[in-house]
Amino acid sequence: MLFKDGVAETADLRNIFPDEERLNAGPVAIIECFQKIPCDPCHTACPKGAILPFENINDLPRIDFSLCDGCSLCVAACPGIAIFVVDMTYSEDKALLKLPHEFVPLPQKGEIVPLLDRWGEIVADGKVVRSVKFKDRTSVVWVEAPKDKALDIRAIAPQAYERENPLREIG
Ligand code: SF4
Numbered sequence: 152m153l154f155k156d157g158v159a160e161t162a163d164l165r166n167i168f169p170d171e172e173r174l175n176a177g178p179v180a181i182i183e184c185f186q187k188i189p190c191d192p193c194h195t196a197c198p199k200g201a202i203l204p205f206e207n208i209n210d211l212p213r214i215d216f217s218l219c220d221g222c223s224l225c226v227a228a229c230p231g232i233a234i235f236v237v238d239m240t241y242s243e244d245k246a247l248l249k250l251p252h253e254f255v256p257l258p259q260k261g262e263i264v265p266l267l268d269r270w271g272e273i274v275a276d277g278k279v280v281r282s283v284k285f286k287d288r289t290s291v292v293w294v295e296a297p298k299d300k301a302l303d304i305r306a307i308a309p310q311a312y313e314r315e316n317p318l319r320e321i322g
């Protein structure tokens with residue numbers, strides 16, 4: 152449950168996900184930001200105006216999916232690592248994910264990396280397509296992932312990730 156353990160569930164995600172038609176139309180940002188905090192760099196980072204202006208700095212972000220082209224600048228700008236980009240049109244059986252990554256070493260092109268769901272469980276392996284490092288922002292790693300797991304994946308496991316996950320005990 153989101154406000155007990157910080158893990159978003161289906162009911163939390165229903166209102167913030169693009170519909171199937173938009174998902175199948177090309178890359179799009181998904182914003183999993185559920186806590187009202189004074190924060191808005193996602194909005195100011197978006198060159199397309201897709202993340203709508205905040206009326207109050209504590210507002211939750213709202214996105215116009217029709218304006219988003221999946222550039223991932225908001226992914227790099229978000230201090231809460233709350234945004235990722237998914238491209239379901241990448242290939243027949245693979246989606247391309249653009250995931251924030253704050254660990255070192257940064258995974259490099261061609262590397263196979265374990266992919267984590269919202270519980271921190273490894274749910275698939277992915278192949279790194281590109282790593283984008285910024286001087287003052289979060290790095291963004293582009294990774295191929297199985298299409299049927301794409302919407303469950305939220306992170307790349309850091310090196311030496313513990314495969315036993317204590318979070319499951321809490322849930
Ligand atoms: S992915 Fe790019 S276009 Fe889409 S919301 Fe983020 S910054 Fe804007």
Ligand code: SF4
Pocket residue numbers: 182184190191192193194211212228229230231232233234
């Ligand atoms: S930058 Fe990230 S944490 Fe801040 S409001 Fe936007 S999505 Fe939420």
